[in-house]
Amino acid sequence: MEDIDFNSQTRKKSRRGEIWRRMKKNRIAMVGLFIFSAILLLTISADLITPYDKAITGSLADRLTPPSSSHWFGTDNYGRDIFARILHASRRSLVMGIGAVLVGITLGGLLGACAGYYGGRVDSVIMRIIDTVICIPFMLLVLAIVAALGPGLVNVLIALMISMIPTYTRVIRSAILTVVGQDYIEAAKSCGTPNRWIILKHVLPNAIGPIIVQATMTVGTMIIWAASTSFLGMGIQPPEPEWGAMLAESKDYMLTAPYMVMFPGFAIALTALSLNLMGDGLRDALDPRLKD
């Protein structure tokens, strides 16, 4: 008789181990994971590397100096060290980008899953409300919410989350619709699985691909949108550093001091890229059909 490990505890662990094993095989995903871990590590240890003061104060004598050994990324128009600013900005930018996406996709995912799974009247009601909201231009909606809540980092974050919900709802609903017609959903119903379990165990796992792609793709966009609110004076208040806000500030000096726009842009791009690579790898690792 073959020896089969039936222990449910080890089964669960081995499942997670399996996903990790497949993810490890994907080199590109591991590069993404490595870059993102590095970014996270730098973010966490920002205070150890360079004090916060350096990011918000500078001498005007040093303004707009190109990268050198004393200022690795150069200085901005107020003489502040760009490296220190980018380092300390990462905390806010990552919270903005990833936080908005996580919360937005969770709420949008639930709405989209309900609309797609239950269909009929539930679908109509949810989607008509979503259609109404999606009619309002994205930025206008964000500004309206921030205006109502008052300026500040947290309020901008809330505004971004809410404004992203309609987009996510639509994407996820369409992903769900490809799954609900499958017989295994009906099989689950016929053996008495409650609807919430069917959505969590059968529907969402099989629709996860487009959801992950959508999530990782919008992190960069979210950082930029957060910057736009800062640019209008509603988000980050100067002199607090934030990647998008730094990008916006540097637009007047783009030709004379390109390093000012280059480095924050690079930071955003690198974050978005690493998340995209990781997301693609995760999507593939989660799909048992793509095993080896």
Added chain:
Amino acid sequence: MAPLLRTVDLKKHFGVRGGTLHAVDGINIEIERGHTLGVVGESGCGKSTLGRIVLRLLEPTSGEVWFEGEDILRYRAAEINRVRRQMQIIFQDPFSSLNPRMSVYEIIAEPLQMNRECAGKEMERRITRLMDIVGIARRFVNSYPHEMDGGRRQRVGIARALALNPKFIVCDEPVSALDVSIQAQILNLLMDLQDDMRLTYMFITHDLSVVKHISDDIAVMYLGQCVERCPSDELFRNPLHPYTRALLAAIPSPKHRNAGKRALIRGEVSDPIDPKPTCRFAPRCEACSDTCLAGDTPLVEHAPGHFIACTLYQKSKTDGSCLKV
């Protein structure tokens, strides 16, 4: 003894653009305990819809479904699970009926977990036993559906249906997606299971050779209605309804002498949206008369156990005699 399952004037109408689609239109069937009712008909005649209504995976427009002497349509959604444990379904397509992200173990475990049937070692024991019963080697326990062939996948589907020890299983074309060699294996498995576990089947198929092999009784459906219902032997020996005759004639036969006199059906299935109140088969029927177009033809008992819905076999009101072709 009362039949295990009985439907009374079961109807399912779908509102579609341009009218009402009569998918199932007044079906009366009975299935005895331990028997198999074969439901045959061409695609789109409402066979699968009927199977799903009986399990209450679809809500009927009107009618009654009696299971073990209880009208299961009366139950609220929460109560239905109690009945559903005894009624399961096996699907046609073994590729879409298994969640591609769950292993064989997880698929068979789901009904057991959801009904808090057992856990831990007991669950493992039962899953192993179920896999033995349906004939899947134990090494497949951690496999995913895409790693198995169609026959094995269908066996997993059967194991899942058996997990709760049901009394009644709707087999919705369980072999039509399989190779002929595997069809026979699965049919034999289903028949063995019926003997061992005293199962009752409703066997939906469009394949008459399959239905002959497995059924005790056969119901022939055409456009949402049952046109003929009788014991299997009787149907193949003495088909009465013109549609049944044409269906039987369409079975390829190795004997050459039958080839010449094949009754063919002309035309296409008429529109199931807002059908006219006539015999549904009338536009394609060779023996169609004015009586057929006068109104709906009810299913009546022509001979003991042999029900038929055709004006040819109904006592005409005027002379009381029975017309025969």
